[in-house]
Amino acid sequence: xxxxxxxxxxxxxxxxxxxxxxxxxxxxxxxxxxxxxxxxxxxxxxxxxxxxxxxxxxxxxxxxxxxxxxxxxxxxxxxxxxxxxxxxxxxxxxxxxxxxxxxxxxxxxxxxxxxxxxxxxxxxxxxxxxxxxxxxxxxxxxxxxxxxxxxxxxxxxxxxxxxxxxxxxxxxxxxxxxxxxxxxxxxxxxxxxxxxxxxxxxxxxxxxxxxxxxxxxxxxxxxxxxxxxxxxxxxxxxxxxxxxxxxxxxxxxxxxxxxxxxxxxxxxxxxxxxxxxxxxxxxxxxxxxxxxxxxxxxxxxxxxxxxxxxxxxxxxxxxxxxxxxxxxxxxxxxxxxxxxxxxxxxxxxxxxxxxxxxxxxxxxxxxxxxxxxxxxxxxxxxxxxxxxxxxxxxxxxxxxxxxxxxxxxxxxxxxxxxxxxxxxxxxxxxxxxxxxxxxxxxxxxxxxxxxxxxxxxxxxxxxxxxxxxxxxxxxxxxxxxxxxxxxxxxxxxxxxxxxxxxxxxxxxxxxxxxxxxxxxxxxxxxxxxxxxxxxxxxxxxxxxxxxxxxxxxxxxxxxxxxxxxxxxxxxxxxxxxxxxxxxxxxxxx
Amino acid sequence: xxxxxxxxxxxxxxxxxxxxxxxxxxxxxxxxxxxxxxxxxxxxxxxxxxxxxxxxxxxxxxxxxxxxxxxxxxxxxxxxxxxxxxxxxxxxxxxxxxxxxxxxxxxxxxxxxxxxxxxxxxxxxxxxxxxxxxxxxxxxxxxxxxxxxxxxxxxxxxxxxxxxxxxxxxxxxxxxxxxxxxxxxxxxxxxxxxxxxxxxxxxxxxxxxxxxxxxxxxxxxxxxxxxxxxxxxxxxxxxx
Numbered sequence: 001x002x003x004x005x006x007x008x009x010x011x012x013x014x015x016x017x018x019x020x021x022x023x024x025x026x027x028x029x030x031x032x033x034x035x036x037x038x039x040x041x042x043x044x045x046x047x048x049x050x051x052x053x054x055x056x057x058x059x060x061x062x063x064x065x066x067x068x069x070x071x072x073x074x075x076x077x078x079x080x081x082x083x084x085x086x087x088x089x090x091x092x093x094x095x096x097x098x099x100x101x102x103x104x105x106x107x108x109x110x111x112x113x114x115x116x117x118x119x120x121x122x123x124x125x126x127x128x129x130x131x132x133x134x135x136x137x138x139x140x141x142x143x144x145x146x147x148x149x150x151x152x153x154x155x156x157x158x159x160x161x162x163x164x165x166x167x168x169x170x171x172x173x174x175x176x177x178x179x180x181x182x183x184x185x186x187x188x189x190x191x192x193x194x195x196x197x198x199x200x201x202x203x204x205x206x207x208x209x210x211x212x213x214x215x216x217x218x219x220x221x222x223x224x225x226x227x228x229x230x231x232x233x234x235x236x237x238x239x240x241x242x243x244x245x246x247x248x249x250x251x252x253x254x255x256x257x258x259x260x261x262x263x264x265x266x267x268x269x270x271x272x273x274x275x276x277x278x279x280x281x282x283x284x285x286x287x288x289x290x291x292x293x294x295x296x297x298x299x300x301x302x303x304x305x306x307x308x309x310x311x312x313x314x315x316x317x318x319x320x321x322x323x324x325x326x327x328x329x330x331x332x333x334x335x336x337x338x339x340x341x342x343x344x345x346x347x348x349x350x351x352x353x354x355x356x357x358x359x360x361x362x363x364x365x366x367x368x369x370x371x372x373x374x375x376x377x378x379x380x381x382x383x384x385x386x387x388x389x390x391x392x393x394x395x396x397x398x399x400x401x402x403x404x405x406x407x408x409x410x411x412x413x414x415x416x417x418x419x420x421x422x423x424x425x426x427x428x429x430x431x432x433x434x435x436x437x438x439x440x441x442x443x444x445x446x447x448x449x450x451x452x453x454x455x456x457x458x459x460x461x462x463x464x465x466x467x468x469x470x471x472x473x474x475x476x477x478x479x480x481x482x483x484x485x486x487x488x489x490x491x492x493x494x495x496x497x498x499x500x501x502x503x504x505x506x507x508x509x510x511x512x513x514x515x516x517x518x519x520x521x522x523x524x525x526x527x528x529x530x531x532x533x534x535x536x537x538x539x540x541x542x543x544x545x546x547x548x549x550x551x552x553x554x555x556x557x558x559x560x561x562x563x564x565x566x567x568x569x570x571x572x573x574x575x576x577x578x579x580x581x582x583x584x585x586x587x588x589x
Numbered sequence: 590x591x592x593x594x595x596x597x598x599x600x601x602x603x604x605x606x607x608x609x610x611x612x613x614x615x616x617x618x619x620x621x622x623x624x625x626x627x628x629x630x631x632x633x634x635x636x637x638x639x640x641x642x643x644x645x646x647x648x649x650x651x652x653x654x655x656x657x658x659x660x661x662x663x664x665x666x667x668x669x670x671x672x673x674x675x676x677x678x679x680x681x682x683x684x685x686x687x688x689x690x691x692x693x694x695x696x697x698x699x700x701x702x703x704x705x706x707x708x709x710x711x712x713x714x715x716x717x718x719x720x721x722x723x724x725x726x727x728x729x730x731x732x733x734x735x736x737x738x739x740x741x742x743x744x745x746x747x748x749x750x751x752x753x754x755x756x757x758x759x760x761x762x763x764x765x766x767x768x769x770x771x772x773x774x775x776x777x778x779x780x781x782x783x784x785x786x787x788x789x790x791x792x793x794x795x796x797x798x799x800x801x802x803x804x805x806x807x808x809x810x811x812x813x814x815x816x817x818x819x820x821x822x823x824x825x826x827x828x829x
């Protein structure tokens with residue numbers, strides 16, 4: 001019998017049980033609420049709502065690319081505004097907020113066996129500042145001149161110069177919104193990190209944490225160290241725009257007029273932006289890695305293969321992600337030895353990432369695989385992630401990157417690796433934890449339909465896009481027009497991609513219908529429908545009540561992956577189930 | 590050699606020192622930092638994040654100082670004061686630095702008296718720290734006023750590179766904001782210490798949680814950090 005670290009002695013509680021704020025009114029229970037679970041729902045609903053706006057924007061982008069000049073509401077200016085806001089919303093306001101604010105808030109306290117986050121009041125502030133950031137972002141759609149159209153990377157000098165859409169108000173609101181987002185996130189992020197480090201229950205060691213917690217934890221540390229660079233860049237660009245300083249602005253002659261700017265460094269912005277931007281990829285990816293590990297282990301009824309390696313791979317990816325940002329700047333002009341360094345460090349990340357992929361596959365190997373909807377999404381993630389990761393090896397090499405840069409190949413690559421792959425995990429995670437959050441089960445058939453349309457549809461959209469990139473179709477172009485090197489068939493392919501994108505986007509309504517319908521009509525799920533081991537499934541109530549646990553906090557005796565343990569009665573042993581043979585002995589205090 | 594052998598008590602085995610202790614803490618349950626309260630762990634991680642903000646500001650300052658083609662004004666002339674007919678370079682900055690570093694001393698003493706539960710001395714020392722901090726911000730305001738009167742603006746100045754003014758106002762402004770926030774919190778916490786909130790278990794106005802004396806130390810860590818950052822600003826902006 002493989003017995004990985006069961007305790008014989010129950011350690012004494014080091015910290016007295018926390019005092020929680022008990023809501024007295026509807027407002028403090030559901031609106032200005034300090035309970036991490038409610039905050040998680042608030043974060044998720046806000047993030048998904050603004051994400052739907054970005055989804056509609058992507059439809060407009062696709063319509064323009066397939067049928068250039070057909071729609072009068074898509075002018076060149078609008079087009080650039082759409083791609084900018086689509087990118088910014090999806091990366092920051094949807095994915096970052098949903099993984100860390102949504103999944104993080106719901107799962108961390110439950111999975112580590114805490115009653116709540118360590119600072120519930122600050123946690124509440126975190127959401128409301130995030131909400132304010134979203135409002136400022138939405139306001140830019142209604143400001144004179146519309147939202148900024150500078151591209152989601154907001155490169156200066158063009159981001160703040162006349163001629164760029166949204167130069168009046170859009171860029172100011174965008175930067176203000178980013179600053180607010182970072183302030184709000186920092187409040188939440190400190191909570192997540194300290195809760196994992198200092199707020200665990202008795203018996204819960206770091207190496208017994210479910211990988212979901214590890215993923216969110218490392219991603220939050222990344223975010224706390226990467227967002228400062230974006231914060232500084234946003235503040236300085238805001239000053240460049242509002243006060244006329246020249247941090248990022250070189251001397252410029254525009255329309256025959258010598259602008260008041262001079263002496264700044266546009267490349268400095270790129271460095272700051274990508275020092276944030278590359279870790280941002282992993283801020284989104286690491287929680288996805290963690291969640292997918294738990295989904296695969298639970299639904300294949302097998303312990304995760306190489307748990308320690310999975311943890312160290314997460315940490316290694318997190319550390320490496322800070323020294324690769326230059327690979328976004330190969331064509332910005334770079335000293336060749338730097339290119340060599342950044343290419344090498346980029347490719348080294350493939351090692352811990354590959355360790356993770358092998359471990360997922362080895363977890364599946366000879367497992368008792370249940371093709372439930374969460375499992376389908378987890379498997380879909382592995383496929384799309386490997387796919388997007390391999391094109392990343394192309395783009396990480398300087399020589400291959402130079403011709404592929406600024407083509408549709410890049411769009412296909414990062415949508416596959418950073419768009420589709422994490423979104424599949426978001427869906428998988430929502431299907432997996434929905435029974436715990438609501439106490440009801442969703443409709444299986446609708447879930448399967450949702451998976452297959454999304455998964456296959458994603459390939460129909462993004463696979464041809466790689467080909468478009470190879471033949472040289474540039475990204476971010478309003479229309480291709482007549483070119484010598486792009487064949488007319490590229491247009492046909494664009495129509496095909498657009499049709500697929502519209503169908504996949506519309507199919508997401510099935511998902512929302514399923515969630516809302518099941519909330520009222522779904523059958524009762526019970527406390528632990530997946531027969532999972534982790535603590536969140538062992539709560540006395542479903543959905544978990546205020547304070548998560550009853551009178552006593554759970555005591556953890558084993559790691560999170562005791563599935564199909566030989567000799568055990570059930571095929572899973574919850575983390576809080578004491579060892580069978582020996583009765584636990586209290587430690588002398 | 591019997592002296593060097595670790596005492597074989599339960600207590601000693603539970604808390605080994607050195608690397609073994611480090612590994613034991615991190616592989617233990619409940620808490621990774623055994624002596625740190627939640628607030629203390631939080632402020633350390635926040636300060637790490639804030640370090641990245643100030644590092645980015647200072648690195649950006651150095652980058653634009655390299656990228657600009659205009660000459661960089663000489664700080665020891667710009668920040669000189671004429672006192673009794675003599676022009677003394679950096680005199681105000683020297684006084685400000687002295688005051689801020691002294692305030693770290695009073696803060697450290699306040700933390701000490703806080704842990705001794707000496708309410709009055711702790712509160713008085715915190716108020717002294719706040720007074721030092723406020724006078725620092727006041728002198729900063731005087732310096733800003735003087736430079737603005739001399740024609741320094743974020744977008745230009747009479748002596749050379751426009752980035753001089755941009756970086757000056759941005760970096761000292763951001764640091765001054767930190768000091769101001771620190772002063773406000775020092776006053777709030779000093780009041781709580783004075784009133785004996787941490788002895789009586791009075792609940793916070795916003796959080797409705799009981800405060801503890803540890804918050805004095807948490808406050809102190811923030812204050813020392815703000816001082817430390819000033820040393821770097823002083824070295825990299827004023828002396829360079």
